[in-house]
Amino acid sequence: MLKIAGLSSGYGRVSVLEGIDLEVDNQEIVVILGPNGAGKTTLLNSISGVARATTGSILFDGKDITGAKPEQVVRMGLVHCPEGRRIFQRLTVEENLVAAHIGRAGKSFEALRSDVFDLFPVLKERRNGMASRMSGGQQQMLAIGRALMAEPKLLMLDEPSLGLAPKIIHQIFRIILDLSQTGISILLVEQNVQLALECGDYAYLLNTGRVRVHGPAQEIAQHSALSDHYLGSATEEVLHV
Incomplete structure (x- = not known):
């Protein structure tokens, strides 16, 4: 579904990522971890075309999308739900969904809206x-619902639990699992x-713009390198577990 090879990118003259290799298969949930400033958001921005790659390649569904514009990327079915929700606060829930419907060949607006309402x-x-009058958890649901209006094949979610109560966080994660079961790949x-x-x-663990550890999620959870990179005592060696 997604294959990244040797990706380096950043903003202007500021380099953030260096030599990133990453893959996401069909119906797979791939997790990106790392401390603040590791380059996680820049990685998603690079995939969606917000940040420009300086070297390397990004293949999505067999097509090279390196350097593609964000509107081209989303029309191919690669959809980015950014950190901080970024819904249209002064619009209603319905208007947010209307604004997100890109009108390409596929399901009608009414059918997609029905799917979103069934999920949320x-x-x-x-x-x-008004979106501004909803709770943080409801706004996050709207942000995900708005992303689903573009009929993603692969949905990229940036910090969906940020600032939410524990009960709502578990609900959001249940929804992520449900979306995977419908055939959508997830990069989280x-x-x-x-x-x-x-x-x-x-799972992939990023630190200072590079992949430091990667492997099956359950094995990463047991690996000592996880705490090492968060606590700052890790080596520069790349580990595949």
Whole structure:
């Protein structure tokens, strides 16, 4: 589904990522972990076309999308749900979904909206309410729902649990698992390491712009390198477990 080879990227003259190799298979949940400043968000921005690659390649569904514009990427079915929700606060729930519908060949707006409302009943209840008046958890549901309006083959989620209560966090992770079961591949950047590794199939640990450790999620959860990189005592060696 997604294959990244030797990717280096950043913003202007500032280099953030160096030599990233990463893969996501069909219906797989791949988790990206790492301390603050590791380059996790830049990685998603590079895939979605917000940050430009300086070297390396990005293949999605067999097509080279290196250097593609964000609107081209999303129309191919690679959809980015960014950190901080970034919904349209002054629009209603319904209007947010309308704004996200890109009108390509596929399901109608009504069918996609119905799917979102089935997944998030609270959004149907509040469809005519202002997005700014919803709770943080409801706004995160709207952000994911809005991303689903683009019919993703691969959904990239950046810190979906950020700032949410524990009960809502578990609900969001259940939804992520449900989405995977419908055939959507997931690339997940997440600060809640334990929950991310519990639901993920494969994991990559980034630090200072490079992949330091990667392997099956359950094996990464038991690896000493996980705490080493978060606590700052890791070596520069790349580990494949």
